Each structure stands twice: as structure tokens, then as C-alpha cells.
Amino acid sequence: MANVGAVARVGTRVLSILLSFTCLLLIGYAWKNLHDLTAHERVLPSIPALGQPLPVSTNPTPGASDSPSQLPAVNGKTQNILIVGNDDRNDMTDAEVHQLHTGRSGGSLNTDTMMIVHLPADGSKATIISLPRDSFVDIPGFQSAKLNAAYPDGYVYDAPAGASEKQHRADGADVLIQVVRNLTGLTIDHFVEVDLIGFYRISEAIGPITVNLCHATSDPTGSHFHAAAGKMHLVGVRALEFVRQRDGLPHTDLDRTARQRYFLTAAFRKIESADMLLNPGKLHNLIAAVDNSIYIDNNDGFSIVKLAAQLADLDPDDIVGKAIPTDGNGVENGQDVLLVDPAKVRVWVNNLINGTHQHHQHRGGKPKPIDSGCIN
Numbered sequence: 001m002a003n004v005g006a007v008a009r010v011g012t013r014v015l016s017i018l019l020s021f022t023c024l025l026l027i028g029y030a031w032k033n034l035h036d037l038t039a040h041e042r043v044l045p046s047i048p049a050l051g052q053p054l055p056v057s058t059n060p061t062p063g064a065s066d067s068p069s070q071l072p073a074v075n076g077k078t079q080n081i082l083i084v085g086n087d088d089r090n091d092m093t094d095a096e097v098h099q100l101h102t103g104r105s106g107g108s109l110n111t112d113t114m115m116i117v118h119l120p121a122d123g124s125k126a127t128i129i130s131l132p133r134d135s136f137v138d139i140p141g142f143q144s145a146k147l148n149a150a151y152p153d154g155y156v157y158d159a160p161a162g163a164s165e166k167q168h169r170a171d172g173a174d175v176l177i178q179v180v181r182n183l184t185g186l187t188i189d190h191f192v193e194v195d196l197i198g199f200y201r202i203s204e205a206i207g208p209i210t211v212n213l214c215h216a217t218s219d220p221t222g223s224h225f226h227a228a229a230g231k232m233h234l235v236g237v238r239a240l241e242f243v244r245q246r247d248g249l250p251h252t253d254l255d256r257t258a259r260q261r262y263f264l265t266a267a268f269r270k271i272e273s274a275d276m277l278l279n280p281g282k283l284h285n286l287i288a289a290v291d292n293s294i295y296i297d298n299n300d301g302f303s304i305v306k307l308a309a310q311l312a313d314l315d316p317d318d319i320v321g322k323a324i325p326t327d328g329n330g331v332e333n334g335q336d337v338l339l340v341d342p343a344k345v346r347v348w349v350n351n352l353i354n355g356t357h358q359h360h361q362h363r364g365g366k367p368k369p370i371d372s373g374c375i376n
Contacts (some may be wrong), residue, residue, distance in 0.1 A: 013217065042295045044191070049177040050299045053187045078120050081307070082180060082189045084151065085113030085199065094323055099237055099286040109152035112174070113260055116186060118353055126314055128264065128321030128370070129354055130257035131180065135326065136337040140178050146337055151175040169295055183344035184324070191297045198293020200240050206276065206286035208233035209266045214374035219248040239263065253338070255376045257323045265370040269316040275368065321368055324348065
């Protein structure tokens, strides 16, 4: 029996070594591809508003932090990443145009998905702050309008004659970042832009994501999403329809932002799983999808590799988030809008990042993951 035990122990050690070596090979494969990805990232020109804090004079609320993003750093500094989803269809194949039922009309100016991902320096948790596109805001240098008008204003009017496509995108990002900073009080450190077809391709690479609908829903003219209540697995076209649906939901755009946070968290959970990280084919497809579909800034050497490194130890259960508070519906410039009070929003953001989440953890409880329970 002793010999059997010794053989078992040796076998276990050999198996452990083989598994460790295999993991190292896979990690090396992923790291090589991530570096390959960095070499091909679509990096935008300089965006002046990045890293600029909110001027004190524009924050009239007593007790509100002028820059709630600047928490004590454990290993570097905290980051606020503005993620924008646009409607760019330039890189779509004819087959994808047909499959997604989008046509080629429309373009990169429609930024209907906007969210801030707040990451502390140690990567221990993430906070997702959704910014409803219909929020009525002041746009520096332009007429006050819905939030999703800020990027197009900068894209069209701020770039000099003969500017490149990347310069137009950087100018659009610059105006949008100024608006978001003034609205939330957050310093925006980095900017990530994902196009319509990119979301579809990334979803295809990740594979089915499980979602749980509270109610049956139907949107025959907008997103074309139809589903019964309950759990389902969404990928590709169906996933895109799910995150784009607005009509037919109880709270329209607010419910859409909740879906986007829900799906993003579930997708991160899927990417973190061994099935994705230990499958070279799937990992390669994911990297290829990201490579073809994302524009980023290069402020302070930012890259997808650095972002991945900071997210490496993040548990999906430690992702929390909400949409910014609004003051109900209104009509401005002949359009239906969501009314927002920047002073209230800044206090709310400060509490979400610096107060509420920390206090919840201190009481011994843990916030429910965004993708737990059902969603409208």
C-alpha cells in the first residue's frame, strides 16, 4: 500500500507539473496574442480632455467631491474608462448586413451606449455607471442637447479641414468626455469605442450568454428582439437585439442601460471562465474580434493589454453599477428628453464609488452581481 501511495503521490506531482506547464503555455499564447493585438490596436490621436479633472468652480454642491475618482492608489492609480458603443457599419460584410437586418445607412456618429467603468488600482471591484443617451446636458461650445449629440458635434465640427477619420473620432471623444466629466464630476482617464459589428463579432467569439427575462417582450420595429419570459442563451444577432432594445420596455432607455450592464457582466463572467481562457481557438477568435472593432486612446500608454492585466483578478461578483439619477421626462428643443441635475448626479456618483459600495462591504454584506436575478 505504501508503494501504491508513493506512486499516487508521484503521479499527482507529475500531473500537477503537466497542468502547470500547459497553463503556462496557454498564458504565453494569450500574452503573445495580446501583444500582437497591441501592435494593431486602432489608437486615436491625443484627446485633450482625458485626465483633466472637473474645475472646482463648476461644482456648486457643498460637500460634493470635485473628483471622486481619485481614491487612494494601491498599485498605480484608479481609472475611469468611458466606453462608447457607436453605430458604425463601415466594416460590415454583405453577409453581416443581411444577418443583422441593419442596412448600411447610419454611421459612427450615433453613440447610444455610453458607460463609465470605474476601476480601483488593485482591480478588486468595478463600478459601471450608465449614462442614458436621452439625458439633457450642456455641451461646451454647442447648444444644449441630448447626451448622444455630444460626440457627433465634436466629430463633425471640431476637426480641422482634411482631418483623418481617427482625428474626427478623437474630437468627438473630446467633446463627449468634457460633457461626461461636467455631468458626473469624474476625471475620465481613458476612452474605448466599440462599433456595432464589433459587439456582434465579440459576442460570436465568446459564445452564448445566459440571460433571464422577467417578462415576455417584443420589439417588432426597432431592435426586432422577441422573447418569452425566463432564461435563454443569446449569441450574435440575438445578443445584439437584446442590448439594443428600447421600445417595448417599461422604462425605455433606462431599461436598455440596465440590459447593457447586465450583458457586460455576464460576458465578463464567460470570458473569465476556464472554457474561454483555456481554449486557444476561442481566445484567438475573441482577440481577432477585439482587434477589428475597438478604438482606444493611448493616454499614459493605455492598451488592451494593460486593461486586461488590471481585470485579471476581478471577480464578476464584484461588479456593481446603476444608471445615473434622472428627474423624469421633459421636452427640450422639441424633443423628449430625460432631465438631469449635474449637482445631484455628482453627489450620487461620489456616494456610489466612495460611500455606498464601501459601506455595504463594511457591514459584511456583498452587493448582488449585476447579472443575478431577472432583467426587463
